[in-house]
Amino acid sequence: MTCEDLHKLLREFVGNELVVESRTTVEVHIAGCPHCGTLVQSYTHVVRIARALPKTRPLPAAFEARLRAMLEPELKDE
Amino acid sequence: MVEPPPEKLTPELVFREYAPRIYNIARRMLGNDADAEDVTQDVLLQVVRKLDTFRGDAQIATWLHRVTVNAALAHRQKRANRQKHENPESDDDLLGSGGSITPGKKWNVGPEETVLAAEQAGIIEKAIEQLPEPFRDVYVLADVEELPNTEIAEMLGLSLAAVKSRLHRARLRMRDLLAPHFEGKVTS
Numbered sequence: 001m002t003c004e005d006l007h008k009l010l011r012e013f014v015g016n017e018l019v020v021e022s023r024t025t026v027e028v029h030i031a032g033c034p035h036c037g038t039l040v041q042s043y044t045h046v047v048r049i050a051r052a053l054p055k056t057r058p059l060p061a062a063f064e065a066r067l068r069a070m071l072e073p074e075l076k077d078e
Numbered sequence: 079m080v081e082p083p084p085e086k087l088t089p090e091l092v093f094r095e096y097a098p099r100i101y102n103i104a105r106r107m108l109g110n111d112a113d114a115e116d117v118t119q120d121v122l123l124q125v126v127r128k129l130d131t132f133r134g135d136a137q138i139a140t141w142l143h144r145v146t147v148n149a150a151l152a153h154r155q156k157r158a159n160r161q162k163h164e165n166p167e168s169d170d171d172l173l174g175s176g177g178s179i180t181p182g183k184k185w186n187v188g189p190e191e192t193v194l195a196a197e198q199a200g201i202i203e204k205a206i207e208q209l210p211e212p213f214r215d216v217y218v219l220a221d222v223e224e225l226p227n228t229e230i231a232e233m234l235g236l237s238l239a240a241v242k243s244r245l246h247r248a249r250l251r252m253r254d255l256l257a258p259h260f261e262g263k264v265t266s
């Protein structure tokens with residue numbers, strides 16, 4: 001396996017989508033290639049930090065007030 | 079152990095629970111507060127009016143993702159039409175050809191870091207804003223929102239292959255953008 005080959009499999013490798021044989025080939029390459037080892041490490045981290053970002057964002061206070069006023073008939077319906 | 083009964087979906091509950099999620103996705107896709115507010119308002123009105131037709135949390139979450147993405151895309155389209163009309167750009171025009179890979183140095187990060195310091199989160203949000211829109215959309219939906227690629231393909235009207243390719247190239251660009259902040263601080 002060349003570095004080019006590894007680049008093509010990077011997304012699937014990090015996403016755990018490769019069959020065992022290909023996975024092993026990649027792992028063997030990484031063990032002997034510091035460049036690709038570094039690439040896999042940083043690529044993996046890019047995926048991980050995205051998942052760690054907040055999934056909600058507080059509404060700006062003025063916007064929340066406007067929204068509540070607009071939705072008032074529905075919001076007090078219960 | 080007794081499970082608490084599922085909370086009834088009231089407009090107030092939907093507002094509290096989902097408005098900050100809708101706003102978050104719209105803000106990341108559109109990159110500014112005013113547009114994100116327009117989209118959030120639009121989506122919330124739709125959902126509150128259709129509340130009776132939903133049968134629970136999972137269903138409403140899926141629906142909201144879809145409607146929010148649609149509304150954000152429509153909003154962006156409207157803005158683009160008001161400005162000048164540009165030729166559609168290819169992925170290569172937007173990101174340079176081939177998604178070339180720079181070797182880089184080892185990143186100075188813990189292997190199991192799952193909580194981001196505020197400073198780090200800010201750096202990452204800035205990098206996301208720098209992604210060209212077609213790549214930002216896929217990156218946000220796939221890696222931040224963790225939606226399945228098939229669902230993203232459907233939402234964005236792309237083939238599955240295009241989603242995978244854009245996601246890969248978005249990650250490589252994110253890696254380039256973030257490298258100055260994360261790499262090379264440790265000697266190894």
Ligand SMILES: [Zn+2]
Nearest residue numbers: 002003033036
């Ligand atoms: Zn290599």
